[in-house]
Amino acid sequence: GQQLNQSPQSMFIQEGEDVSMNCTSSSIFNTWLWYKQDPGEGPVLLIALYKAGELTSNGRLTAQFGITRKDSFLNISASIPSDVGIYFCAGQRLTIQGAQKLVFGQGTRLTINP
Amino acid sequence: DSGVTQTPKHLITATGQRVTLRCSPRSGDLSVYWYQQSLDQGLQFLIQYYNGEERAKGNILERFSAQQFPDLHSELNLSSLELGDSALYFCASSPDTGANVLTFGAGSRLTVL
Numbered sequence: 001g002q003q004l005n006q007s008p009q010s011m012f013i014q015e016g017e018d019v020s021m022n023c024t025s026s027s028i029f030n031t032w033l034w035y036k037q038d039p040g041e042g043p044v045l046l047i048a049l050y051k052a053g054e055l056t057s058n059g060r061l062t063a064q065f066g067i068t069r070k071d072s073f074l075n076i077s078a079s080i081p082s083d084v085g086i087y088f089c090a091g092q093r094l095t096i097q098g099a100q101k102l103v104f105g106q107g108t109r110l111t112i113n114p
Numbered sequence: 115d116s117g118v119t120q121t122p123k124h125l126i127t128a129t130g131q132r133v134t135l136r137c138s139p140r141s142g143d144l145s146v147y148w149y150q151q152s153l154d155q156g157l158q159f160l161i162q163y164y165n166g167e168e169r170a171k172g173n174i175l176e177r178f179s180a181q182q183f184p185d186l187h188s189e190l191n192l193s194s195l196e197l198g199d200s201a202l203y204f205c206a207s208s209p210d211t212g213a214n215v216l217t218f219g220a221g222s223r224l225t226v227l
Contacts, residue, residue, distance in 0.1 A: 006156075033215065042116065042204050042218030043157070088157065100211065101170065104149075106156040 006105030022073040029091035032072040118219035137205030
């Protein structure tokens with residue numbers, strides 16, 4: 001099936017550091033989404049990107065929809081303890097059958113040392 | 115609270131048994147999606163329903179089935195359970211079939227002993 005390559009798989013950083021993670025694919029997507037999952041909870045949408053080249057911010061979070069439509073990145077600036085969790089990228093594309101399909105990356109687990 | 119309600123939150127059962135997981139979508143959402151998340155794994159898409167009808171199927175085992183009822187709530191049935199079925203099962207909903215911005219529930223953690 002369709003794969004999204006999300007990296008890194010895990011990150012161990014100091015509080016206050018900036019974080020960068022990305023997703024790449026061999027296929028084109030028409031929407032990119034970034035979700036965060038706290039321990040014991042369901043994923044929560046952070047940022048949605050709908051246009052190639054789009055750069056969107058949400059507080060300390062910034063995400064971009066790659067110009068080739070095959071990749072996206074998420075940056076977190078000045079990390080704080082509550083940023084701990086698993087971050088998932090998701091790409092949406094139209095299938096041959098005409099249905100919208102959402103594919104998730106494997107996640108980036110972020111750990112912050114105070 | 116995301117507005118998507120899943121029950122039960124935790125479930126422990128034995129191999130060979132059958133369980134039913136329940137999901138109520140966010141008010142106004144017509145589409146329901148089921149995902150499986152095994153330990154330290156990503157989200158694997160199982161199946162999607164829209165307004166009572168199956169719309170898309172992912173890597174769902176034949177031992178698993180789902181349905182969406184007229185009141186739009188959905189149930190995921192897991193039968194002949196195996197140890198490897200232990201996982202978090204998430205339900206998500208969206209307003210339409212676009213699978214665009216999904217709202218997830220808190221999940222049901224299934225442990226098969």
